[in-house]
Amino acid sequence: MTRAEAQAVLEQAVSRASGREIEAVLGGGTAELTRFANNEITQNVSERRYVLSIRVARGRKTGRATGNDLSREGIARLQAQADAAAALSPEIPDLLPVPAPQTYRTVDGTDPETASLGPDARAREVARAVAICRAAGVNAAGIYETGAGTIGDYGVVSPLAIANSAGLFAYHQSTDASFRISAMDGTASGWAGAESHRAGDIDGGALADRAVGKCVGSRAPASWEPGRYTVVLEPAAVADLIQDMSWISLGALAVQEGRSFLSGRIGTRVMGENVTLRDDPYHPLHRGCPFDAEGVPTRPVTIIERGMAVSPVYDRQTAAKDGVESTGHGLPVPNPIGPLATSLVLEGGEGEVEDLIAGVERGLLVTRVWYTNVVDPMTVTLTGMTRDGLFAIEGGKVTGAVRNFRFNQSIVQMLHEVEAMSRVQRIEGVVCPGLRIRSFHMSSGTEF
């Protein structure tokens, strides 16, 4: 949807405020995904969807209605439903008025070729990857996904444009492409993935080569005992762990409610001196949205600087409580979650993952992790599995495959024990390096 089209929808949505406040958020676009397994395309889908969410506030009472009927009647119905809900809602004492018009940084996150990429082009890229896997005698499974707009995984739609009755208007268009491939041979597997706002950056053949190499290397794994090991975590593994930490710890509400490791520790050392973690949608690898769900401009935030806790990310409500300005990380108001850091950047080094491996006398190389979940929120202890390539490192070289482990590891402690970092890449929505960790707890084994 163009800026003018979005503006036309939102102007109607925030019209006839007559003493009330109205905020309207429009999200959506197109999302297309080609899925393959066993060396053939097994699913292939396309979705076109726009969602309008209208919030009406009557003083400190507020209600919301959301729908995808963008006709004049549909918009009027949402407005009436939101208004009726606001009338019935109890007052929210710390509900803030909608923000005034804002100024936003421009983010170039759109690629016309990606926006128009069709199923034939995706099939050709998949065919290249499948051919490589077939030639190697393994099975390919994966996805090639492209989209224009803000439809995310699990159908979640984030803001494309926002307007309110105070005259605010914000619009951000973006495209995305991602390719992920698993090469499978029985219980041996290898994985590779890439993502960008440009489909032209995706090289399915190169990713297939990488996945095949990992799969072939994963055959006949050795059994190592559970215990603490020096590990090299590839960027995909780091991204998963850092993102989980972010969900439960890096927003100001978690800090204010005392359920974050940052609670009471701002200004103190919480991680190793070589760890700097930011949230920055303007990073060239992110090219994210320059505003949050209330239309507040998103600012880059340094969360951890050389191991010192600097600041969580804020929305307007939590910022008001702490007497600071919002950093523009808010979700739709009201919500029980508080602000979230969603454009994470963990600063890295100069070398490659191979350089990290070279410094390990005896340890493990972790391609990625799977099914992570929180065991202990205050220490950010996560459990999860290694997956798609766990390798022995001996004498600075990869010497063979190892059976997968379950880990139970405090991520805060892990970030005290970073020995070295590779250069950063964007993977799984996070910009981060590979890490060499002195001691990482592999707690139990599995059958493969």
Add this chain to the structure above:
Amino acid sequence: MSDLARLALDEATRRGAGYADARLLDQNREDLLVKNGQVASLEQTESRGLGVRVLVNGAWGYAATDELTKDGAAACAARAVAIGRASASVLAKPVRLAPEPPQTAVWSSPCAVDPFTVPLERKLDLLLAVDAGLRGVRGVTIAESGLTFVRKRQRFLSSEGSDIDQTILRSGGGYSATAVAGNEVQRRSFPQAEGYHQTRGWEFIESVPWVAEAPRIAEEAVALLRADQCPHGEFDVILEGSQLALQIHESVGHPTELDRVLGMEANYAGTSFLTLDKKGTLRFGSPKVNLVADATLPDGLATFAFDDEGVAAQRWHIVRDGMFEGYLTSRELAHTVGDNRSRGCVRADGWNHIPMIRMVNLSLMPGAGSLDDLLGDTDHGIYMETNRSWSIDQLRYNFQFKTEIAWEVKRGKRIRMLKNPTYQGITPQFWNSCDFVCGTEAWRPWSVVNCGKGQPGQVAEMTHGAAPARFRAVKVGAGYEDD
């Protein structure tokens, strides 16, 4: 509006689809959430759209749109066919659908009182009363309570002649108390973690003692701050029903999805240790273990008349007397296990997503005896209640769960409360260690409403009936051991 579905089918067939189906959905949802005495969400959501699925030269294409006009429906069908044609360019074997007679039906899940007609004030009054009950206990830091109502009306048409109008309504809710002190964050939930739901109306909400249980839940959350740490080692473990429900979901339900078994989820959720050679040969659990898939279960969250391929709801054993018997199947994959008919397990979470194999209701059949009988039969063990976190490997062998609360049991009695209980195991070993399943009086239809699967991800809901059960010599304490 069903004319649009018909138009889409005709357009898809005209453009070369060998098979086509169209689903036209109208979905309404209401979410209410109260946190610490304030409304944290009050939202009504509606979503309408059309999804068209086609087979072109034996390959799948799917397109979905919310442009509900003749042009929009025709364009959607054309896009589905173009996608199917592209899929056929990377195809090993054409899809072969198991035969299914065309169905014409109108069906609705039972509902005595439509929750969408119940005034918002009444719903908020209930949540605010729960909130007061939770925050009336000193030491509670966060009180959260919520209600959710969902109605999905779907018209399913297929090029084989099916025409099914199906409405499924569900109601549910739940609450939690969180207590925070120092480095401890403890939580208790009621009736279970992530909410308790059924395909019933407001009468279901009125059948649950929401307000009466709030003080106990809050007191337990606060008491956990001072409780002893759950020990580390090997113990007999007794799982309360809602925790066992999630154990069933993760270690029985997902590994029996036939698309997973055949590698079609390999890049995301993984595959399964229940390979085709295990059917009829693997001792999955002890003879006490009987697991039944049932899309006809009264009030179940995956209870329907027909699945999203137009296949009638069925009931069958997955595990009988401990032996592994069967899978969750679709029309596309039934033939791979020698079946000439799908088990009817295909669902989508909306018009915008393609239907795929999803768990139906899957329950552990009751044994005999009450929870007191089970505790009384236990010399030394740990009784764990209410899920807090979960994780399982990509073949569904190694799992680890944490529950909100536990009690040490000695000589048949609970002797002390324990905090941060975790247990870990390997699926077939774990189910083979089951030696006691409580009876009908302790059996409840527990809910899962956040089951993620697929690329793009979809969220499904289902019911897992379970009564408390005992498992021998289980590893306890992962994540908190001194090592």
